[in-house]
Amino acid sequence: MVTDWKSLATAKREAILQSIPPKWRIAKIPTAEEQKDVTGAYAQEFLSQKEIEITETDAVGIAEKVAAGQWSAVDVTEAFCHRASLAHQLLNCLHETFFDAALADAKALDAYYAEHKKTKGPLHGVPVSLKDQFHVKNVETTMGYVGWIGTFEGKKEDPRQGTYESELVRELRELGAVLYCKTSVPHTLMAGETVNNIIGYTWNPKDRFLCSGGSSGGEGALIGFRGSPLGLGTDIGGSIRIPAGFNGLFGIRPSAGRLPYEGMANSMDGQNSVLSVVGPLATTARSVKLMVQSLLSQSPWLYDPLVVEMPWRQEQEDDVWNTANSALGEFTFGVLKTDGVVNPQPPVARAVQMVVKAIEKAGHKVIPWESPDHHAGITTTLKTWTFDGGKDVHDAFALSGEPIAEQISMSYGNAPTDQKTASDIAANNVAQRQWKKKYLDAWNSTASATGTGNPIDAIICPLAPYPAARPKGYRWYAYTVWVNGLDYTSVVVPVTNADKNIDKYEPGYTPVSDHDKTAFEDYDAEIYDGAHVSVQLVGRRFQEEKMLALAEYVGQLLGK
Amino acid sequence: MVTDWKSLATAKREAILQSIPPKWRIAKIPTAEEQKDVTGAYAQEFLSQKEIEITETDAVGIAEKVAAGQWSAVDVTEAFCHRASLAHQLLNCLHETFFDAALADAKALDAYYAEHKKTKGPLHGVPVSLKDQFHVKNVETTMGYVGWIGTFEGKKEDPRQGTYESELVRELRELGAVLYCKTSVPHTLMAGETVNNIIGYTWNPKDRFLCSGGSSGGEGALIGFRGSPLGLGTDIGGSIRIPAGFNGLFGIRPSAGRLPYEGMANSMDGQNSVLSVVGPLATTARSVKLMVQSLLSQSPWLYDPLVVEMPWRQEQEDDVWNTANSALGEFTFGVLKTDGVVNPQPPVARAVQMVVKAIEKAGHKVIPWESPDHHAGITTTLKTWTFDGGKDVHDAFALSGEPIAEQISMSYGNAPTDQKTASDIAANNVAQRQWKKKYLDAWNSTASATGTGNPIDAIICPLAPYPAARPKGYRWYAYTVWVNGLDYTSVVVPVTNADKNIDKYEPGYTPVSDHDKTAFEDYDAEIYDGAHVSVQLVGRRFQEEKMLALAEYVGQLLGK
Known part of the structure; x- marks a missing residue:
């Protein structure tokens, strides 16, 4: 019996x-016109005082309350199941719920x-949401x-269906999450907006005219709505940072090999020139740190062959605070400030300037960064997305015959094209390595x-x-993709909100x-008003401890 | 003007x-029949007492003597230039000399x-030989x-010709080497014997009927002859370990990303599924350690984008000695003991047994290791060598029209074949990762x-x-290649010498x-008599400190 894709998707x-x-x-469910911003007071209407208190506490705070016996894990879980349910109805941010198992x-x-x-463990009783790449027993992916x-x-009829769990899921359970x-x-995961034929489109809770980002857009929307205190996304071109930034959250894109990706579903699995990485998003920097530190306490290198043996390096975090407090x-x-091709829209430009000012005011120095061969490096990075000519993703679409979202066909077309050969791939790998070397040297040279x-x-x-993009408006990946190409560490820091009165070209x-013309014409101060605006702090490879501490410090300077 | 390859090679x-x-x-120059073993007394005939003393001191000893002002760097250098010159005449082990620059x-x-x-620096005055993949200014590669x-x-007419230096060369100079x-x-570098149309065939100094191993075969022969105290080779399938083992040396195959490969010549550059790694060979374990530790003191991760920020971890070395001395x-x-397809020839089987006995005698435990999916894993590893259908190496041969050695055509044929596509490569990468995961789990499971x-x-x-192979006799790579496929750390430990009176099937x-029949028929107790026999100690990924200490300890147990 052939079932059409529409019936399957609807069911x-x-x-x-x-x-x-x-x-x-x-x-x-109100329309966006009726209720643009569903966070804060709007969401609270549906919740008890206790539920509000719980769901508006960050992950570190929750862990502390539960560890102190003040809150039960059941109460915390129920509060987040409730708020996540509201989030999904308003934003279409969930693919799976398993509340009974959670309780x-x-x-x-x-x-x-x-x-x-x-x-x-350190995550005892902390609800953790997962991007729909994680396998969890009795739950579909x-x-x-x-x-x-x-x-x-x-x-x-694969025996793993319904039974298999990703390595990180095993570790989360060990940690008490x-x-x-x-x-x-x-x-496909390959977009800065979140759209598919099952749930439709995931909206931004702060501004339901805008996207929640992608590809970890469900995480962004859910945590932005406070339907989760802490979640895990993945990032091959910005997929943790875009949703974190668009939803006023902290989020880290660690270097490949720091956190365990073992046993997760993915696109283009086995493409190993630029790897997707897993990392947390949360409402506070310290909660992001809690997750990274907790996972590293599990020695993931003993269970994931791609993880490097590198425990949490407390001294690297301490160094930051010693400098900050001295x-x-x-x-x-x-x-x-700009990549020279698409200038940031006014709210984003203002956010960058706010960060610069706050840092300078605290007695630190900011110098212009000349990113060497920026767009050439990005070109080699983007090429890795289509080494297989789109075979992997088009094969997946062909399983059901479903149509491809425009946000995806913009990168992958509507049918596969020629594959790259081993020599093509090797040449691109060499070009990437040479770019990385040039970048290292440029970074070192700032010492003078x-x-x-x-x-x-x-x-x-x-x-x-963009602060966040309008539907089909996310078209420029260059601000995130260079970090993936270099495999650097990046932490997103929320800065401010768009303000129609001041954010004007x-x-x-x-x-x-x-491309800049497109972004310029896309900007509408009225529609964007109130949207979150964030920046990223980018460090070298494997600088997770340092960058998390710097992000927390910069957040403090900004009053976050 | 077209110059034929023969004239170029001869010149x-x-x-x-x-x-x-x-x-x-x-x-x-004596024939092998006239002088099978050119080490020891034979070589000493050509040298002064002082030269013998210097060249038969290990790298650590040399560094100590020079640091104490007892030996000058000039005296040490001259002694090794002399002995290396003898080595080359007897063994064909050098591609380049630059004695004047060295002095x-x-x-x-x-x-x-x-x-x-x-x-x-810690290598002040220590002569270091380099495999002919390193670029050194004013020297050809x-x-x-x-x-x-x-x-x-x-x-x-590339501007780098004669001027460029590999990153590791820069670091060696900083260290005083x-x-x-x-x-x-x-x-091509892709053989367990060392042969090319320039120098011909590199022989084993201990037994000139046998090869010196490959692909770092010049290093093996030179250091085995004591024409160098410490050298650097590379390993993508055994190319450090085979020459170390065949020449009675210690040598380490570190995990990829531990030591800097930046700026070195290579084959199939950009193939990044199984990476060639660089590592030292030396006459003692402590000299191998000296090199690894010295290089890590240079923070190579700031200069090579593929190096992981992982300084020398003294506590991991200390842990070994604490256990050893407790x-x-x-x-x-x-x-x-065997991979089940080719059993080790009698001297090798005896060496493994000697190590087991020595370890057990010292109060430690040895259990059988069941290597999961051993040959399937090796198959996925070997596939990476020919992803490009041999294009890279055949292009290099075509530059001059020179003939291809049989030891190479056995893997690469005489002409390129079809390239693998991105999807083929991705599928192989996934298979490799799954094998690595299975291996990790099996290793963990030994806890019980x-x-x-x-x-x-x-x-x-x-x-x-084999203890060492006869010309065209190196045909079975399975004992080394699995380590490359897993990216594990392996240190070669010299154990004994073949003895025609006891080493018999x-x-x-x-x-x-x-394949076993070939190895069986190849064995000739008379020809192999006296050849070095070694084993490898294999640790998990990034276990360089631990494995070097274990190798030194096992060497001590064996009286090395």
Whole structure:
């Protein structure tokens, strides 16, 4: 029996909605015109005082309250299941819910705590949301593909279906985390917006005219709505940073090999020139750190062959705080205000300037950063996305015959093209390595410009030209992709919100390129008003400890 | 003007010989029949007492003597230039000599020492030989290709020719090392013997009927002859370990990303599924350690984008010695006696057994190691060598039209074949990762078999079925290649010498495969008599500190 993709998609969409307990359903979902911003006061209307308190506490705070016996894991879990249910109804951000399993796990954690008078691990009782690439037992993984419904990664009757768990999921359970939902992605994962034929389009909770970012867009929307305190996304071209930035969150893109990707679903699996990496998004920098530190405590290199044996290096974090808290110490940042092809829209330009000012005011130095061979490096990076001519993603679409979202066909067309050969790939790898070398040398060379004798500590830079994009408006990846090409560490720091009264292009602004013209014409101060605006702090490879501390420090300077 | 490859090769071969000062030339080179073993007493005949003392001191001892002002860098350098000259005449192990530059550098180091009363770095005055993949200013790099003569990696009129230096060369100079020669390789680097159309065939100094191994075969022969105390080779399938083992040396194959490969010539550059790695060979384990530790002191991750920020971890070395020196501590080793397809020839089987006995006698435990999916994993590893259908190496041969050695055509044929596509490569990468995961899990699972609650510390295993191979006899790579496929750390430990009186196949031995039959028929106790026999100790990924300490300890147990 052949089932058409529409029926499959509709059934799945309905099943997700039906998994939300009737008591938590919203009678009438307002339109964006009726309710642009569904965070804060709007969301609170549906929640008890206790639920509000719990869901508006960050992951570190939750872990502390549960560890102190003040909150039960069950109460915390239930509050987030409720708020996540609201989020999905308003934003289409969930692919899977498994609230009953979560409550059972929470109950077991409470029993453990009662018996042992201690927590199971540093994430004891903390709800953690997962991008829909993680395999969790008894839960489906579709990654937004209709053709993956009822299969294991598109394979029918695979024994792993419903039983297999990704390595990171195993570690989260060891750490005491409570897993309760999986979040939406753009099919293929290769877009800065989140759209697929199952859930439709994931909206930005702060501004429902705008996207939630992508590809970890469900995470961004859910955590932005406070339907989760802490979640895990992945990033091959900006997919953690874009949703973090668009939703006012902290998020880290670690270097490949720091955190375990083992056993996760993915696109173009086995393309190993530029690797997708896994990393957390959260409402505070310290919560992002909690996750990274907790995972490293599990020695993931013993379970994931691609993880490097590199435990959490406390001294690298301490170094940052020693400098931050010392009258003598001084950081130097490079700043990349524009990539020269698409200038940031006014709110983003203002956010970068705010960060520069705050850092300078605190006694540190900011120098311009000249990114060597910026666009050539990005070109070699983007090439890796289509080494296979799109075979992998088009095969996945062909399973159901579903149509391809425009946000995807912009990169992958509507049918596969020729594959690259081994020699093509090798040549691109060499070009990438040479670019990385040039970048290292340029970074080292700043030692003579900082005045401290040391090279810059990090680069301040936009993560996109937009505060958040309008549907089909996310078209310029250059601000995030260079970081993936270099495999550098980047942490997103929320800065401010768009303000229609001040964020305007200068009168007579002349776009510097066709792409810039598109961004310029796309900007609408009214629509963007109130949207989150963020920047990224980029450090060298494997600088997770340092960059997380710097992000937290810069967040403090900004009053976050 | 077209020059035929023979004239070019002959001119280069002559130029190498002519670069040896007349005073150091040997009047008549004996045949192998006349002088099978040219080490020890034979070599000493040509040297002064002081030269013998210097050249038979290990790198650590040399560094100490020079640092103490007992030996000058010039005296040390001259002694090794002399002995290396003898080595080349007897063994064909050099591609380049630059003795004058070396002596000038040594003189400058002596002046530095006289002025500052301290050394320039931990390798001050230590001669270091380099495989002919390193670029050194004013010195050619041919990698054994006739078509590379007078070019930069085959490219004519490239500005880097004669001026460029590899990153590791820069670091060696910073460390105070004296560079004086580059050593022979099989053209393409992809063989366990060393043969090319320039220098011909590199022989084993201990047994000139046998090969010196490959592809760092010039290093193996040179250091085995004591024409160098410490050298650097590379390894993508055994190319450090085979020459180390065949010449009675210690040598390490570190994990990819530990030591800097930046700016070196290579084959199939940009193939990034299984990477060639650089690592030292030396006469003692502590000298190998000296090099690794010295290089890491240079923060190579700031200069090579593929190097991981992982300084020397002294505590990992200390842990080994604490256990070794404690009555309570205990190591557990796995032992892989045969891969089931080609059984080790009798001297190798005996060496493995000697190591097991020595370890057990010292109070440690040895358990059998079942290598999961051993040959399937090796198959995916070997596939990476020909992803490009041999295009890279055949292009290099085509530059001059030179013929391809049989040891190479056995893997690459005589003409290129079809290239693998991006999808083929990705699928192979996934298969490799799954194998690595299976291996990790199997290693972890030994925790329940060791009796200590900890998994095994290392695997003892042959590095080849042969003590050393006869010309065209190196045909079985499985004992080394699995380590490259897994990216594990392996250190070669010399164990004993073949003995015609005891190393015999059991009467009525029945080969277990056609390959085993070849190895069986190849064995000749008379020819092999006296040859070095070694094993490798294999640790997990990035276990350089631990494995070097274990190798030194096992060497001590064996009386090395």
